[in-house]
Each structure stands twice: as C-alpha cells, then as structure tokens.
Amino acid sequence: MWQPSKLELERLDKAQRLRDKGVEMYPARVCRSHRIAEAVEAFTVMEADSPDARDPIQVTLTGRIRRLNTKGKASFAHIEDESGRVQLFLRLNSLGEAAYELVRRKLIDVDDFVQARGVMMRTRAGEISVAVEGLRLISKALSPLPVVKEQRRDDGHVVEYGEFKDVETRYRRRYADLAVNRSVREVFVKRARTIKALRDFLDSEGMLEVETPILQPLYGGAAARPFVTHHNQLHQDLYLRISFELYLKRLLVGGYDAVYEMGRDFRNEGVSYKHNTEFTMLEFYKSYIDYAGVMDITERMFAYAALEVTGSTNIVYQGQAIDLKPPWKRLSIREAVQSFLGFDYMDYPDAESLYAHLRARGLAEGLKQSDTWGRMIVEHLLGDHIEKELIQPTIIRDYPRDMSPFAKRLQGGASPDTAKERRYVETHTERFEFFIAGMEMGNAFTELNDPRDQQDRFVEMKRLYADEADETTPLDQDYLIAMRYGMPPNGGFGCGVDRLVMLLTDQVSIRDVLLYPHLRLPAPTDRDLRGQFMLEAAVRECEYRLDYALEGTKHRLALYLPARGIGVEFRLANALDGARRQLQHLRKLVGGQLYVMTDEGFYRVEDEFVEMDLADFWRTAGM
C-alpha cells in the first residue's frame, strides 16, 4: 500500500547506488562508546580540568543525522540520540576519499543513522564536535522525515525553523512526530515519570499493586457503556472493563489491607479533548480509612507527582498558575452551589421543585425532565456551572445518594436538629470528587461495605434509571456474596492518569498525552487508491496495483513503465476515455511510456491511445 514519492524514489536510487558500492546499509552490529550527552559532558569536564594538557577523548557515537551541511572537502553534520545532539566535523583528509564521497554526494542523507568514530574537539566557531575519523552508515532512511531546523542561541535557547504540526499526520505517524518534535518526546518522558511517581507513592504508602481482569463477564463500578466482545470457545460474551472497583474491593475481603491498580479502562463513548475510548485509570482501596483519609492521600499523591515530574508543586497549566501543595480547598457540593450559584438546593428537596426553581433562575438549559434530583445537582449544577471555575485544586464532597451507588451514607456528627438537615444527611453520601484547572480529576468514597445497603442501592439505581437501560449498573451478585463475608471499612479512590499527565505537561488535549490516540481509519489517499506497492530490492523493480472497488467496473487496465520497472494493474468504473487524464498524470508522475491493457484491447498512450496487438504489447512492455 505504499507508493514512493519523488523524494523517496531519490532515496531508493541512493540505496541502490550504495548497494552497488558494496556498502552494508543495515549492519547487525554497531559500536557505541558513549551516549552523545556523555561524550559532550566528558569533553566539557576535560576542558575545565586541564585547559592546557588536552588528552584526546576518543569516542564512537551513534545517532540519527538531523542536519547535514556538505561542503567541498569539509562537511558538518549533527547527529542526535535520545540524550542529545552533537556536531560531526567531517573532512576529506580524515575520512579518506571513499568515505567522504558518500557524504559529499549525499548518499548518506539527513535522517540516516550513522556510527561516527573520532576525537572530541571544539571548532573555531566554538561548537563542541567530533573530528570524525570513521563514519559508517548503520541504517538508511528511505523516507525523509519532515524538516525542522534548529538554531541554538548563545543562551542555550533552541529556536526551531519549519515545523511538523499537522495533528492528523502527527497522530497517525507518531514515530515521525517523535523523531522530529523534541517537545513531544519530552511529554512522553514526563508521562512515564508521572506513572512511576504514582506507583512509588502508593508502594510507599504500603499498598499492594494487583492486576484484575480486563475481560469481564459482568461490568460495573461506573456509569458507562462497555465494549462487548465474545469468547468463541466458551460461547460467552465478555465486557471490557469500565472500572476496577468491584474486583479490587473483593480483595479487601480477601485480607489485603490496601490494594491499587493502574491500567486501562474502556468506555464506549464519544471522544473529546479529555476523553479517549481507552484511558489509563488509577484506583486504590485502603482499609480503615474514610473519605477524609482518602482526601489526605490524594493531596499528598498529586503534590508528590508534581514535584517528581516538574520539580515543583507550583505548576502552570495553559497560562494559569496552579498550586498543588496541600491542603486543598474542600467544600461540600451543597456549599459549592450556595457559594457559586447563591441558593441552597435543600430548599428544593425533590426533582420537581428543584427543576422548577432552576427554570425560574434561568439555569434549566440542558436539563431533561427525566433527570433525577441528584443528577441535576451533580451533572448540571456542578458539571455545567461550577466545574470550570475550579482552577485551583478543590475537593467537592458529600454527593447526593442517587448518583453514588457505592458510597456510604453521610455519617453526620451531631444528630441534625431540623427536618431539612435530617433529610440532607439521609440523601447524601461520603463521596468526593476533586477538580484542577477546571477539569474533574478523580472520584472517591467512603466505600459502602454493608451488603444489605449495597443491594438496596443496586435496586434503587435500577428503579431510578429504568428508562435508560444503558446506564444502570448491572447487579453483581457475586460482589454482594463477597461483601457478605465481611469487608473492612475502607476508603476508595479513582482518577484518570491521562488527565494528570495533561496537567503536568501543560497539554490541552488528551490526544497529546497518548502515544496512539484513537483515530478512524484514514481516508483512502490518492496513494492508497493506487494500491499495493511491492519493492523488489534486487532488481529495483516496482509493481503496484490499483483496485478501485467501485461498482459497475468494466475495464481492467494494466499499465507498464518499463523505463522505471513499474507495472500497474487497475480497474476503472468509467469508460476508457475517462481514464485518460489519470493515466497521463501518472505518466507525468513517473515518466516514460504508458502501455495500457483493457478488456477491449491493448494500447500505447500517446496523446491518444494507440492500438496494439497482444504480442507487441508484451514485447514493448518488456515483460
């Protein structure tokens, strides 16, 4: 499915010339004495220590050529490995005629990987370089990467000229994005550091990392639609997990004090700048603490991760300074509504009266008649009107019960003295979510461990969301059975790791912290339509086929370009005349003579199709 562009044809040609010279382009074994940054560091140290007596530092470096400035008899290149870049100083005198010729004739290109042996030096212009005595091609790049030039200012600041920023191409060809865009590479280094920091933190808290099934016979633990798949041998439908919750809490029954899991969740929902169909989730459950204990851990964990990854608990996200240092602001959802929207929703204790009040205040836009009371408060008031204001880390606690089937009811301190306050306690749970930069980052509860209450909640959820079959949490009998054996009181936590990475790397879109964000199959490009391309390196003969999968196909065309060793076969929906333009374009593209075979006869393409007989056709096509 690959047809070379003109630039790629040039490189294929260079590859052939290298083969003709007997150059091995893809050796199995290479040498490297230093990473590039190490070699530069060694030279810097040597310069500082012994400014007079210069012992030559012999190095053998490997890397990708990112800049190549060929001159008559002395050339310069930059090579780059993961640690950094260094300049190569390549001179005819040092390399010898044969090796230097590869550079001067640019048989070695930008983007190729090379191995360079030589002595560390500083050029007259002051740049640390390698005076190369031996240069060896170790991997030839047949497709050129997008060109981004760099200028390193005296202050060390790097200015880039030219960019590779088309997001679709960057996501689809992430390798090219990474190879070219240094800042993208850095994001994924920080992502790895974030995950390591979270793991280190939880380990140091004495929690046990576990792994639970991704394929589950029954999904649960969140309100989301699952992906369904099928096990052929067992004749059983399986769901990809939407959360880890129910499996992890079973482990507390089993006797572990505290467990956590970091892994992939799958939700069959739309994608957006903060949703991907699969995403990395972190959940932990710890015995003998309640949600206040979880709040403390949450604050310390995020502060720790920020410190490890960015070096500070003060970060900047999209121009906003954010301070992650504990303690964070904490308020109940009731207080949040009071302070942001100016009323007490407990004055409207059922769905009807709350709906009427919101309409009266002009806050009802987007509300559905079917919404439950709690859902209006959590998703509408909090989600639509308050969430985006929560820039500094904020814990919002005490959620309505009908939105929180796994959270323990609010454990009031002093017994409430009015009917309103009694009702408040009855209808709310010990659950909190926390928000940073206007984004919901995670969710936690004092976990429900009373099997009878849990059963009631399953039933209650089923009743409340009867209209929306997709959103009911299925009744997990085995989970209830487990709970009946006794589950220690515990606090649980879940957060989207990708969103934390967005925060710590200052990325607006979740797609920029995922190496391979979910995309549709690419639109069939011009090249794809031209079909399958096969490279036969030995004879440098190209053959590609076109298969227009169009209805009403009449003609099957074959097209040969013996001058370039290219053969094409394809079908066309249109009559022969309709193909002329495309064929002539193809001829322009690849050069040479076109020979066309159709159901109706054989032709040579001049300005018109010139009819041929079969024998002539094959002979002139050189086949």
Next chain:
RNA sequence: GGCCCUGUAGCUCAAUUUGGCAGAGCAAGCGACUCUUAAUCGUUAGGUUGAAGGUUCGAGUCCUUCCAGGGUCACCA
C-alpha cells in the same frame, strides 16, 4: 449523531473575499566551496488543490454528496 471550521508540493503556508496561467520558503537533484551551524551562491525539478459529481466558455475558488481531522453540543464522572 447535530452544528461550525479545516484539507493546496515531503513540511509550513499563499492564491478562495470578487471564478480567469497554482505560487513562495524550507527540504530535494545538479554544480561551487577544507571551521559551517537556519551555512552561502548558482541552477533544475517538484501539484489528480482530500474523493466523486454538478454549474460555467473557464472551478483550488461556487453548489451537492462522501472521507478524514479539529472544535462544539449530545452521549459520558
């Protein structure tokens, strides 16, 4: 799924408003240059303007449909 925006050379972008020869920089080919560094100088080539259809003497530009991406709403902690 609805609405809005985008798709032009390998990359980054012009030309779209008001239909009239599809252009530039970088990258590439060839030539010159033994301390360059966004090297420079000369020169050459490079396009099915995402795809298909329509209107028109003439379409990158206007219309229809489709594809992909982004945004937004819906869905969804």
